[in-house]
Structures are given as structure tokens and as C-alpha cells.
Amino acid sequence: MALGKDYAAQQCSIARALEVIGERWTLLVVRDAFYGVRRYNDFLGHLGIPRAVLATRLQALTEAGVLAKRRYQESPPRDEYVLTDSGKALWPTLRSLGLWGRDHIEGTLPMRTFVHAECGTELGAFGQCPACGNIGVPPEDVEMRPGPGLDPDPEDPVSRALLTPRRLLRPLDSDRV
Amino acid sequence: MALGKDYAAQQCSIARALEVIGERWTLLVVRDAFYGVRRYNDFLGHLGIPRAVLATRLQALTEAGVLAKRRYQESPPRDEYVLTDSGKALWPTLRSLGLWGRDHIEGTLPMRTFVHAECGTELGAFGQCPACGNIGVPPEDVEMRPGPGLDPDPEDPVSRALLTPRRLLRPLDSDRV
DNA sequence: CTCAGTAGGTTCATTCACCGAACCCACTCA
DNA sequence: TGAGTGGGTTCGGTGAATGAACCTACTGAG
Known part of the structure; x- marks a missing residue:
């Protein structure tokens, strides 16, 4: 969400949470993860989200520890995104x-x-x-x-x-x- | 949030909710309303939000029935924004x-x-x-x-x-x- | 009567994020 | 060899967020 750099709103757990999951599409990605969606193309088709935005969101959620990227197949290499405990707590x-x-x-x-x-x-x-x-x-x-x-x-x-x-x-x- | 016009995501109560309260700043405005903030200038100072954005959000939340605009003084005319029952349900x-x-x-x-x-x-x-x-x-x-x-x-x-x-x-x- | 102050906005130029489309690469299967 | 698939990246155009300046009633002090 990036509420500016200096934001006073930082003094609040809700604001901190929104920094992670408050951006456009982000919570819908998490919702889909609860529904059992795990693959890039499934998110893409179900959400109708632009590819670039989905890639950004998946990466941000992974860095924030909400999702985890997991290789489920080596050849060709394929990854899936699953909810962590932190993600399930949403x-x-x-x-x-x-x-x-x-x-x-x-x-x-x-x-x-x-x-x-x-x-x-x-x-x-x-x-x-x-x-x-x-x-x-x-x-x-x-x-x-x-x-x-x-x-x-x-x-x-x-x-x-x-x-x-x-x-x-x-x-x-x-x-x- | 305006997830496009045609969005498939409309098939979901969460997406519908995010259309109303999913935009940047919106949920923080609602949070402040729970904390007892009611006036334009108080929201402004506490959130550090741009004036134009605050005006837009207050209007959108009022139209969505989350907040109600109420005149608390006639001269000079002054309005306050209070949570409706729908807003309290958040x-x-x-x-x-x-x-x-x-x-x-x-x-x-x-x-x-x-x-x-x-x-x-x-x-x-x-x-x-x-x-x-x-x-x-x-x-x-x-x-x-x-x-x-x-x-x-x-x-x-x-x-x-x-x-x-x-x-x-x-x-x-x-x-x- | 004038002037400063306040509440609640609107307008404007700039920046930034979102958008859709196109492109890319590694790999598999026919 | 060529088409298909999964998982992306790149790119130009658009729309929204930003901060600063400006505006309008109205009040209260001198």
C-alpha cells in the first residue's frame, strides 16, 4: 500500500497490516489461496488480474511470509504458492x-x-x-x-x-x- | 477499488466488500471513526492524508452507507461523519x-x-x-x-x-x- | 470595520501504480 | 520440427494519489 515513507499511520497495527495486504488485488489472491488455488495460471484465470501485477503480488506476499513458494516438480521446474501459518491466520x-x-x-x-x-x-x-x-x-x-x-x-x-x-x-x- | 468494469471477481462477497472499503486510506478512515474521530480536520491531521483524497473517501463512504454526514452546527455550517450501523458492522x-x-x-x-x-x-x-x-x-x-x-x-x-x-x-x- | 483565523473544501501539476498486450524462455509432446 | 504450456518480463498509455496552493463562509478580536 505504501502510505508514503514517513507516515504517522505506522503507529497502528491495522496500518501495518494494510501495508502488507492492503494493495489492490492482494486480498483476493489470499482468498484464492484459501480456496485451494496454488498456481500462477490458476490465479491469473480466476482473478482476471494483469500478469505483471500478479507476479508483483505473489512476490510481495512471499517476501512478507504470507505465502511460500514451493517447487512441486523439477522438470520442467514448476512452483506453487501456498499459505503459510501467517497467511492462514488471515x-x-x-x-x-x-x-x-x-x-x-x-x-x-x-x-x-x-x-x-x-x-x-x-x-x-x-x-x-x-x-x-x-x-x-x-x-x-x-x-x-x-x-x-x-x-x-x-x-x-x-x-x-x-x-x-x-x-x-x-x-x-x-x-x- | 474499481477492479475493472467487467471483473469476474464480482462473484464474491469479499470482492464486493473490497470495492467499498478496499481503496487506499479507506479502512484507516473507518478505523479512525471507531476511535471517535468525526471531523474533517481531525481525520486530516491524524491520518496525514491528502485533503483531496480525504474528501473523496468521505464522500464515497457516505454514499456507500458506511458513514453518515450530520450537521452539528448551523452557523457556520459544520458537518461531522459518524458510523452507520453498516459501518459499525465492520x-x-x-x-x-x-x-x-x-x-x-x-x-x-x-x-x-x-x-x-x-x-x-x-x-x-x-x-x-x-x-x-x-x-x-x-x-x-x-x-x-x-x-x-x-x-x-x-x-x-x-x-x-x-x-x-x-x-x-x-x-x-x-x-x- | 478590518483583519487574522478556522472548517471544509477544490484545483492543479507531477508522480506513480495499474492496465493490457506483446514478447520471452525452458521444457514437453506429437 | 513445430506447436503447446507454465511462468514469467517488458513496454507504452491511462488513471489515481500526492502535496501545495487557492477558495469560501463564517467568527472573534481590536
């Missing part, structure tokens, strides 16, 4: 932001619902499970289900893969859909 | 974002702590009160206290006023400090 933020968008922006149908996989209850604003009383349901235990606001027949393969219920963070193989 | 997002910044960005000392005013317990990672078991403590019931990371003798009057413990959303009279 789940409550994304959850509350998405819920706010759903509830407070007019004309927004529920796109996806997020339920506690063990009991099937929809998560609350802080990512808690109202049924179990489990306060911090980790993203690994969250199942994402498509909602009525989604296009039933999207263009890109990633969106198609996301039409079926799936656990967060589970890698998405866009090839075999 | 509290979980800000809370989780600030906590992430504190815990996951190196070199970030706790700037402020947020405690449940009724019992004095610091809020947990999900905005809950660990002592009372109250899951969604509303911002009105949250007391903000200065932490060790803050400059003890800041320049601007708003930062000085924020050095004393105070309830969130309580208006800040920067004059009588």
Missing part, C-alpha cells in the same frame, strides 16, 4: 469481510457459504461455530459450499471447480475437472 | 486485521489493547470476551487502551487525545484536550 479477517459484504452491500446474494465441516453449521462473523461453541474453527475444518449468487456455468476452470463443495486449503487441480 | 474485520498485524508482522509492538469495558478482559482473537464468554462484543462496549508501541508525545491533537483510555465510538473533542 482467515478470520477474510471471513468477517465476506460476511460484511454479503450483509451490507445491497444486491449481494450469498455467493458461498462456509460451514463447520464436522457439524454442518454455518460460521459466524468471527469464524466461530455457533453450534459447537468452537470459537476459532481453523480453515482446514471449514467446508465451502456454492450459494445462489454464483454463475452456474462460468468460463474459467477454477470457477467451475469451485462449484462443488470443498474444504478450504485443499489443493485444486484445475486439470482434472 | 468492527470484526478491523479487530481481526489489527490482531493479525500485531501478531504476524515482525517488529510490531502492541499499539493499543481492546478490552471488554464491563469486565476489563482483553478481547480474544475473534472479538470475543474470554471472561464472560460473550462472542460478539459490540464496539460500544469496547474500551481502547494505549499500548507500549505508541509514541508517548505525538504531534497532532487527535493522537494525544487517543493516549487516554476511551470507549470506541465516543466522540473525540480534539479542542478540549
Whole structure:
């Protein structure tokens, strides 16, 4: 975000956080990582982001320790980007932001619902499970289900893969859909 | 944020939310509103934001229904900007974002702590009160206290006023400090 | 009555980030 | 040999952010 160099806003954890994840597209890249997207081309197709911007964002997020670049194949060399623990800790933020968008922006149908996989209850604003009383349901235990606001027949393969219920963070193989 | 006009990202509550509060400075304006800042000049001095950008952001947030413009004096005409219910609903997002910044960005000392005013317990990672078991403590019931990371003798009057413990959303009279 | 001060802006030139398209390279498969 | 794919980089054009200057009501002091 680069709020200038000298900024007084630095005196605040929120401002510090926004320096890392506040730039355009950045939080959407992180969101996709929760959805299981890991490869450059999948981010590219799903987000519709300019290639140069995506490369910059992936590099910045990797340097900030939110994502980690991991080689998953040697020949030809191919890398994937996965969330670190620090990145996974952004789940409550994304959850509350998405819920706010759903509830407070007019004309927004529920796109996806997020339920506690063990009991099937929809998560609350802080990512808690109202049924179990489990306060911090980790993203690994969250199942994402498509909602009525989604296009039933999207263009890109990633969106198609996301039409079926799936656990967060589970890698998405866009090839075999 | 304006993710293009045609963006596929529209299929997502998070992207919709970011359209409203994802631009540079916007979330910091909202944060200041939670801290009790209401007037143009107070935002200006506390954030160090360019005047033109602040005017644009206040107008956009007002149109989006996050803030409401309210005349508090007729002669000379003076307006203040206060959070609407929709704006107050951003509290979980800000809370989780600030906590992430504190815990996951190196070199970030706790700037402020947020405690449940009724019992004095610091809020947990999900905005809950660990002592009372109250899951969604509303911002009105949250007391903000200065932490060790803050400059003890800041320049601007708003930062000085924020050095004393105070309830969130309580208006800040920067004059009588 | 005049003058300085204040709240809340608008205008302007410059800089910087985003954008889309084109290009590049290493590797694989037919 | 040639097309295809993954993962980028480079480049010119556009739009937004920046800081400084300017503007308009209005008030209060002398």
C-alpha cells in the first residue's frame, strides 16, 4: 500500500497490516489461496488480474511470509504458492469481510457459504461455530459450499471447480475437472 | 477499488466488500471513526492524508452507507461523519486485521489493547470476551487502551487525545484536550 | 470595520501504480 | 520440427494519489 515513507499511520497495527495486504488485488489472491488455488495460471484465470501485477503480488506476499513458494516438480521446474501459518491466520479477517459484504452491500446474494465441516453449521462473523461453541474453527475444518449468487456455468476452470463443495486449503487441480 | 468494469471477481462477497472499503486510506478512515474521530480536520491531521483524497473517501463512504454526514452546527455550517450501523458492522474485520498485524508482522509492538469495558478482559482473537464468554462484543462496549508501541508525545491533537483510555465510538473533542 | 483565523473544501501539476498486450524462455509432446 | 504450456518480463498509455496552493463562509478580536 505504501502510505508514503514517513507516515504517522505506522503507529497502528491495522496500518501495518494494510501495508502488507492492503494493495489492490492482494486480498483476493489470499482468498484464492484459501480456496485451494496454488498456481500462477490458476490465479491469473480466476482473478482476471494483469500478469505483471500478479507476479508483483505473489512476490510481495512471499517476501512478507504470507505465502511460500514451493517447487512441486523439477522438470520442467514448476512452483506453487501456498499459505503459510501467517497467511492462514488471515482467515478470520477474510471471513468477517465476506460476511460484511454479503450483509451490507445491497444486491449481494450469498455467493458461498462456509460451514463447520464436522457439524454442518454455518460460521459466524468471527469464524466461530455457533453450534459447537468452537470459537476459532481453523480453515482446514471449514467446508465451502456454492450459494445462489454464483454463475452456474462460468468460463474459467477454477470457477467451475469451485462449484462443488470443498474444504478450504485443499489443493485444486484445475486439470482434472 | 474499481477492479475493472467487467471483473469476474464480482462473484464474491469479499470482492464486493473490497470495492467499498478496499481503496487506499479507506479502512484507516473507518478505523479512525471507531476511535471517535468525526471531523474533517481531525481525520486530516491524524491520518496525514491528502485533503483531496480525504474528501473523496468521505464522500464515497457516505454514499456507500458506511458513514453518515450530520450537521452539528448551523452557523457556520459544520458537518461531522459518524458510523452507520453498516459501518459499525465492520468492527470484526478491523479487530481481526489489527490482531493479525500485531501478531504476524515482525517488529510490531502492541499499539493499543481492546478490552471488554464491563469486565476489563482483553478481547480474544475473534472479538470475543474470554471472561464472560460473550462472542460478539459490540464496539460500544469496547474500551481502547494505549499500548507500549505508541509514541508517548505525538504531534497532532487527535493522537494525544487517543493516549487516554476511551470507549470506541465516543466522540473525540480534539479542542478540549 | 478590518483583519487574522478556522472548517471544509477544490484545483492543479507531477508522480506513480495499474492496465493490457506483446514478447520471452525452458521444457514437453506429437 | 513445430506447436503447446507454465511462468514469467517488458513496454507504452491511462488513471489515481500526492502535496501545495487557492477558495469560501463564517467568527472573534481590536
